[in-house]
Amino acid sequence: MLGEYPIHGRGAAEISASVERAVGAGELEPGQLLPPMRELAERLGVNPNTVAAAYRTLRERGVIETQGRRGSRVRSRPATTGREYIRVEVPPGVRDVAHGNPDPELLPSLAAAFVAAGEQGDRAPVLYGDATVEPELARIARADLDADGVPDGPLAVTSSALDGIERVLAVHLKPGDTVAVEDPGWGGLLDLVPALGLRMVPVGVDDEGPLAEGVRQALAAGARALIVTDRAQNPTGAVVSATRARALRAVLREYPRILLVEDDHGYRIVDQPLHSLAGVTRHWAFVRSVAKAYGPDLRLAVLTGDAVTVDRVLGRQRLGPGWVSRLLQRAVVRLWSDDALDARAVASAYGQRRDALIDALARRGVAAHGRSGLNVWIPVPDETGAVARLLHAGWAVAPGARFRMNAPSGIRVTVATLTRAETGPLADAIAAAVGAVGAVGARSYV
Secondary structure: OOOOOOOOOOOHHHHHHHHHHHHHOOOOOOOOEOOOHHHHHHHHOOOHHHHHHHHHHHHHOOOEEEOHHHOEEEOOOOOOOOHHHOOOOOOOOOEEOOOOOOOHHHOOOOHHHHHHHHHHHHHOOOOOOOOOOOHHHHHHHHHHHHHOOOOOOOEEEEOOHHHHHHHHHHHHOOOOOEEEEEEOOOHHHHHHHHHOOOEEEEEEEEOOEEOHHHHHHHHHOOOOEEEEEOOOOOOOOOOOOHHHHHHHHHHHHOOOOOEEEEEOOOOOOOOOOOOOOOOOOOEEEEEEEOHHHHOOOOOOEEEEEOHHHHHHHHHHHHOOOOOOOHHHHHHHHHHHHOOOOOHHHHHHHHHHHHHHHHHHHHHOOEOOEOOOOOEEEEEOOOHHHHHHHHHHOOEEOEEHHHOOOOOOOEEEEEOOOOOHHHHHHHHHHHHHHHOOOEOOOOOEOO
16 A cells, blocks of 8 residues: 555654655655554554544644545645646746746845945944844834834744744644635745645635635634735735725624734735735734845845734744844845835836736736736636647746635736737737636636
């Protein structure tokens, strides 16, 4: 049943770790059947309850799934297999519109900011025991949050939005808890949640954000946390509207004990107003990364939230990396203070590229979505076929499988570097690849 691979261990933790190592190494393949608990217990000379506990841990971590009398199998997409691997290899000569990166031409120069930060570090080196958050960064970030209506709260600095989200989930939830996530949603997040031993329940999304009734159903079913992308949702470009925000707040008031996590993915690259949901629930967190606006290698995000949540995040951070480099924080402060980025111009450039592609597709009978951000989401009847046909036509797009749970098939196109001259040919290729049958609801992806 398991070939020559022996499962080792005397305790539940050792047994589960042995199986997970084998899955990570490819020695246990997706879909492979594990031995019945009693059979494995006899082989290892342990109590069946020990194997049952090991299998339970593996289920909670998203490594295996149990199908009643049909037994337990390695998940077809275990948590150890990242969705980032669901990608198209881009051969020479093929135009890559799958990457998800910002336009390098719209990123500000970093040289002067880092020189200034380095000189400040020479004058006043940061030492062990010093504050973990640069005071001027906290001041500017708090002023931005106040202007956007985000409730007051203490600040932390993390290495990215995903790092911040992971820390918030880890300090509030335990393995086996359920998290409501957007579907389609951010592939990195859909990897992270099961990797933490948490379960996911999908919530449908349309152009105005998560569907309120879907959120209500998820919370009523026992979800302990909800993660929402306020703007530039990846992959759909959705923006939480004022109307949707009111509906979602009404739902959250019915469940004040759940953890709310908001990701403002479009910080300084969109021109749509923010409608935060924060402050309705007892525990909440709101995170903003500088990666999309200032460069993916600037690994910095600002996180605020209720006092308990931020205190827990900072406490756990002190036991790990300690803090995000104050040198990096000071460089970001300099970029902000010098207005190194024209946020309106950047938002306008991305908006023109999105709108141009969406309009071109509409003229060819293909419905597409993208109210903000870098990406356009296109529902397709045959995702695999569409990706393959586009690749043959010279265009690499992102398969929707990287971003979906239960949502219908789709493809994601990153418009960040798409030129006006390329828009028509790309729209022609997409229309041909999907058969111009994009008559999918103009607002809903569910």
